[in-house]
Amino acid sequence: MSVTIKDVAKQANVSVATVSRILNNLPGYSEETKQKVVKVIDELGYQPNAIARGLISKKTNTMGVLLPKVSDLFASEILAGIEDVAHEFDHSVIICKTDKDGTRTMKYLQTLREKQVDGIIIVSEYITKEYYDMLTRMNIPVVLVATQSNYDIPCIKVDDFKASYEAVTYLLDKGHIHIGMISGTRSDKMTTTPRVHGYRQALIDSGLPFTENAVAYGDFGFQSGIECMQQLLSHQKHLTAVFCASDEMAIGALSYLYKQGIKVPEQISLLGYDNTATAQKAIPPLTTIEQPLYKMGRRAFEVLIKGERKVNLIYPHRIIERDTVTNREPIALLNK
Missing domain, CATH: 3.40.50.2300 (Response regulator)
Structure with a gap:
């Protein structure tokens, strides 16, 4: 049976409210009480529930990422940037893969709403009015990557x-x-x-x-x-x-x-x-x-964590020359 916050409070001989304040870095307890509670948490192996903590802090330290079924390599570059900076800020990421035509998007938005995520990154997906209305009702920060919308939503992309x-x-x-x-x-x-x-x-x-x-x-x-x-x-x-x-x-x-x-x-x-x-x-x-996909992913998470609401960034692109393009005079293929 999992350890609850009530078990911690009982073992430490303090109130549940005191344990909650300590977990959420709120004032109202002595350093001695804090050390006692921390010791009990370690001894019992208590893992705070993100949703329960969010009831007080209004934060779950979790971000949602929605992306359609596009190129896996394209997605992995963006996700690498998102997850690296999420780790730096001690946040978790919930990744939701919609279908290529976005048929699962509304279902995943509802899931992220229930999980009380602190923000959402939407990658390479067209924002319909239905999606926008849902995002408005959720009333949390949203940023778009490798796409843009007809609505006032921050976006990060190339031209x-x-x-x-x-x-x-x-x-x-x-x-x-x-x-x-x-x-x-x-x-x-x-x-x-x-x-x-x-x-x-x-x-x-x-x-x-x-x-x-x-x-x-x-x-x-x-x-x-x-x-x-x-x-x-x-x-x-x-x-x-x-x-x-x-x-x-x-x-x-x-x-x-x-x-x-x-x-x-x-x-x-x-x-x-x-x-x-x-x-x-x-x-x-x-x-x-x-297109700097990794950097775009990092910047998207930073926009959410910093609460930036008016962001429309166009990242520079460039041609990377390798070996599949050559100078030539146009010739016809021989019945290929």
């Missing part, structure tokens, strides 16, 4: 339009004019839409046409990279470069090209997005757009 535009411009500067795109989820208005628009605008500004079948929509994951690469090659016989909206999709595309005997970058250049650990480990190592 997806600009990053995509510069990615395609980079390929254009390398001599590519037949450039395809493997994009994220079509319904993702906050990430996919600006990246596709950046791709489109870069082509138009260079005097090149934009065609709908030069964009294949995946789900940011490895398998969708394979499927999208196959789809692109069936419609675009003259491709010499492909911009992928995540590293995992780029690695999927790389795998498909390898199995088809199409050389990267000699026949097709590939450019990823995120600069996750897999980009450097790929063969050949992947040229990619870096």
